Amino acid sequence: MALCLWTVLSGISWVVLPYGLGWRPEIDCPRRECKFLVDINAADWPELSLLPRIGPILSQRIIADRDNHGPFRRPEDLLRVRGIGPGILRGIQPYLKFSDQHEENGIP
Secondary structure (H helix, E strand, C coil), rough: CCCHHHHHHHHHHHHHHHHCCCCCCHHHHCCCCCCCCCCCCCCCCHHHHHHHCCCCCHHHHHHHHHHHHCCCCCHHHHHCCCCCCCHHHHHHCCCCCCCCCCHCCCCC
């Protein structure tokens, strides 16, 4: 009997106490939007994989294309990467910035 009572009370404490201590479920918390820009011509694959719908595979394809064909000059250049279509491009475009790596290194 005591064991049953202890089990019920401990179960209630896991359900009731978090709400009683000011904890709010995730759906009640306000969402914060993160603003960041990724330099598509300088970023490594972990940074590129932070972009929406770009995982490790696509980020490595972006780097391989950049190494083989030179820097991306405009967003549409990313369409040459296998796996990136107009939908993905629309999703990542607000997070992209384009710089020429040669210009950053002081080489005209």
